[in-house]
Amino acid sequence: MRLINLKPGPALTAFLTLLPFLAVFIAYAIGSEIRLAENPSDKLLPAPGKIWDTMVSLTTQGDRRTGRILFWHDTWASLKRLGLGIVISSLFGLVIGLMIGLLPLVRSALAQFVAILSMIPPLALLPILFIVFGLGELSKVVLIVVGTLPFMIRDLSQRTLEIPEELLVKAQTLGASSWVIAIRVALPQVMPRLIQAVRLSLGPAWLFLIAAEAIASDLGLGYRIFLVRRYLAMDVILTYVLWITLLAFVIDWSLRWASRRFFPWAKEGL
Amino acid sequence: MSFVTVEDVFQSYDDRPILERVNVEVDEGEFAAIVGASGCGKSTFLRLLLAQERPSRGRVRIADAPPAKEPGLDRGIVFQKYSVFPHMTVRDNIVAGESLRLGWGRFFGQKSKAARVRADETLARTGLDHVAHHYPATLSGGMQQRLAIGQALAAKPRVLLLDEPFGALDPGTRLSMHDFLQELRAETGMTVFMVTHDLEEAFKLGDRVLVFDKPRWDPHDPSRYGATITYDFDARDGGIPFQKLQEDTHVLQASR
Numbered sequence: 001m002r003l004i005n006l007k008p009g010p011a012l013t014a015f016l017t018l019l020p021f022l023a024v025f026i027a028y029a030i031g032s033e034i035r036l037a038e039n040p041s042d043k044l045l046p047a048p049g050k051i052w053d054t055m056v057s058l059t060t061q062g063d064r065r066t067g068r069i070l071f072w073h074d075t076w077a078s079l080k081r082l083g084l085g086i087v088i089s090s091l092f093g094l095v096i097g098l099m100i101g102l103l104p105l106v107r108s109a110l111a112q113f114v115a116i117l118s119m120i121p122p123l124a125l126l127p128i129l130f131i132v133f134g135l136g137e138l139s140k141v142v143l144i145v146v147g148t149l150p151f152m153i154r155d156l157s158q159r160t161l162e163i164p165e166e167l168l169v170k171a172q173t174l175g176a177s178s179w180v181i182a183i184r185v186a187l188p189q190v191m192p193r194l195i196q197a198v199r200l201s202l203g204p205a206w207l208f209l210i211a212a213e214a215i216a217s218d219l220g221l222g223y224r225i226f227l228v229r230r231y232l233a234m235d236v237i238l239t240y241v242l243w244i245t246l247l248a249f250v251i252d253w254s255l256r257w258a259s260r261r262f263f264p265w266a267k268e269g270l
Numbered sequence: 271m272s273f274v275t276v277e278d279v280f281q282s283y284d285d286r287p288i289l290e291r292v293n294v295e296v297d298e299g300e301f302a303a304i305v306g307a308s309g310c311g312k313s314t315f316l317r318l319l320l321a322q323e324r325p326s327r328g329r330v331r332i333a334d335a336p337p338a339k340e341p342g343l344d345r346g347i348v349f350q351k352y353s354v355f356p357h358m359t360v361r362d363n364i365v366a367g368e369s370l371r372l373g374w375g376r377f378f379g380q381k382s383k384a385a386r387v388r389a390d391e392t393l394a395r396t397g398l399d400h401v402a403h404h405y406p407a408t409l410s411g412g413m414q415q416r417l418a419i420g421q422a423l424a425a426k427p428r429v430l431l432l433d434e435p436f437g438a439l440d441p442g443t444r445l446s447m448h449d450f451l452q453e454l455r456a457e458t459g460m461t462v463f464m465v466t467h468d469l470e471e472a473f474k475l476g477d478r479v480l481v482f483d484k485p486r487w488d489p490h491d492p493s494r495y496g497a498t499i500t501y502d503f504d505a506r507d508g509g510i511p512f513q514k515l516q517e518d519t520h521v522l523q524a525s526r
Contacts, residue, residue: 164352166349166351166352166353167352167355169320169322169341169347169349170347170349170352170353170354170355170422171355171370172340172341172342173320173341173342173343173345173346173347173422173425173427174343174366174367174370174371174421174422174425175342175343175370175371175425176370176371176375177373179373179375180370180371180372180373180374180375183374183375184366184370184375184376185355188357188358189356189357263357264405265356265357265405265406265407266357
């Protein structure tokens with residue numbers, strides 16, 4: 001039988017899905033074991049058990065000075081910045097994208113401009129943002145918006161342009177104005193694409209968030225990672241990395257769920 | 271007085287003539303089938319009727335109104351595909367036929383309820399009442415086209431334009447769509463233009479069959495000249511309108 005026709009059953013599928021996770025864990029455990037055998041106070045690859053202990057103490061024990069559990073405060077601060085940035089850039093992306101896609105006048109004015117804007121590396125603008133907006137929350141949110149908005153606009157305007165011409169003509173023959181075509185025909189058809197675009201933007205958004213927090217902040221997941229780096233506290237760093245990964249995964253998963261739940265007519269995405 | 275008037279229409283894209291000197295007049299309630307080889311400007315002609323494009327010369331007028339600049343409520347259209355809104359349920363698609371003209375594109379409150387009742391009547395007539403809350407993508411091709419026609423008619427256009435509406439359907443479904451269309455026409459007395467590739471269909475459904483072809487042909491430059499209406503058949507009574515007895519015979523006819 002050809003390799004391309006071999007399909008795994010449910011049990012084998014589950015095993016194969018878990019396999020790479022297991023492999024990475026085992027590789028890490030072995031590496032950690034070897035290093036710790038040579039030098040018990042090695043900090044680079046802490047034992048899985050130690051990471052677990054750190055995880056428990058980070059999530060349950062308060063800071064010695066203030067009594068706050070920093071882990072949750074960091075999480076809340078970061079999620080607030082990330083959420084605010086993503087919401088702002090998807091709102092603007094949606095409105096501007098729809099306008100570029102539907103209105104030839106706006107397309108002529110903005111399409112090339114946005115294409116050029118999207119070429120600016122956002123991190124290169126970070127110093128400017130810090131100078132203009134200060135070191136507070138605003139500059140971090142603005143960095144996320146600056147980093148993800150051009151992509152959102154380009155993606156959503158492209159999706160709007162891909163709406164079949166027939167549907168727009170049909171709506172016109174039913175007496176729809178440009179406004180009604182925008183909110184009743186184009187907007188609902190672009191919404192699943194918006195969720196898709198948000199999912200794709202979340203990676204860069206985390207990147208910009210952590211970069212901004214690493215440079216100037218006093219709370220946040222990225223700030224903490226870069227703070228404890230000074231003490232080579234790999235157990236804390238790894239805990240935070242795992243936590244960020246989990247958060248990103250849960251957000252991505254719930255967006256996909258929302259897309260299927262609210263737009264059942266749309267073709268299944270990634 | 272003719273209802274749809276096409277006067278001396280020329281259309282060319284980038285100096286490449288597609289249509290030249292098209293003149294035709296169609297009365298209210300007539301069914302004009304449009305046939306011709308591929309690339310002979312049938313669909314261009316339909317787009318001109320729809321006012322999706324404007325002719326380079328000449329004018330298209332409906333009911334003596336000035337030539338339209340963009341598609342509007344007076345012209346309904348059914349395309350071969352992409353004719354219904356995929357993000358609306360079947361019932362909402364019919365309601366949209368009435369509601370898209372409003373400021374927010376939808377009915378509110380009591381009006382919304384009344385519109386749904388009217389939509390359900392339309393669906394019952396088109397045989398789609400059992401799938402009212404499904405999305406169009408789950409419907410078969412024939413059902414989608416019935417929905418598209420129902421939606422176009424819900425807007426009560428003065429002229430219905432059909433662009434190869436049954437082109438993608440299997441022969442059986444196509445026949446039942448013919449019956450459906452003929453019933454609707456008998457009910458509404460609508461003026462219809464239909465582009466089709468199927469001559470049999472054209473003569474079966476049409477009162478007139480307009481044939482598009484190129485009257486002049488340059489063998490060295492086939493795209494030199496555009497197409498026009500070369501034949502205008504009277505297709506009533508199966509295309510043989512003058513072989514009807516002019517008087518009633520007063521002989522007893524056993525079979526009736």
